[in-house]
């Protein structure tokens with residue numbers, strides 16, 4: 001028999017305002033080194049424009065500030081690659097990342113998916129577009145590089161998707177992606193395997209540690225955009241990232257302990 005609580009949970013799913021997130025305290029970071037990259041915000045690069053004409057670079061900065069703060073409070077050692085609306089370009093960020101020697105890298109973005117309709121008029125008289133049919137997060141990584149590097153990204157990306165769904169976030173179906181990315185077996189995970197010149201530079205820019213992009217939400221979906229401005233959503237996201245980071249790094253350590261052959265160049 002369904003309890004009232006369970007029934008309510010089934011009836012209200014993300015990004016509905018009634019949909020709850022299951023918040024778990026962050027695990028102790030114990031010095032785990034993580035890079036948080038707020039996507040875009042390089043000179044002349046504000047990213048997409050959302051349903052309120054909000055700039056992707058501003059959204060990812062707010063998300064990164066909250067994520068970094070939660071992670072540091074839990075004992076993670078975090079390098080945030082940009083802390084101002086306009087920060088360093090991608091090549092400088094990669095140089096800083098390589099110097100920092102992280103164990104994992106997460107780059108935050110938002111998506112703008114197809115079939116939008118006019119929604120609001122911006123302060124400058126321009127049109128802001130909305131599309132409420134395709135909410136959800138996605139996780140992207142590159143298939144380029146040696147197998148050990150690619151499997152590290154796969155482990156990190158899959159752990160993120162799993163933990164985000166456990167918290168209550170919804171994985172994007174990928175309906176808009178087929179020609180762009182290959183679908184992974186894990187929901188919400190996609191692999192950049194396009195012709196070389198079309199590939200996302202940042203995804204393949206370093207092999208110093210597993211790097212994935214998380215498209216946190218659909219910037220054209222008014223409900224999902226509103227949810228991502230709530231502290232509870234940002235706390236739930238931080239919890240998922242922290243648990244995934246612990247899992248991804250302990251899995252790689254276990255792989256070494258359990259006798260994987262040493263890498264030979």
Ligand SMILES: [Zn+2]
Pocket residue numbers: 039040047048056109110
């Ligand atoms: Zn982006």
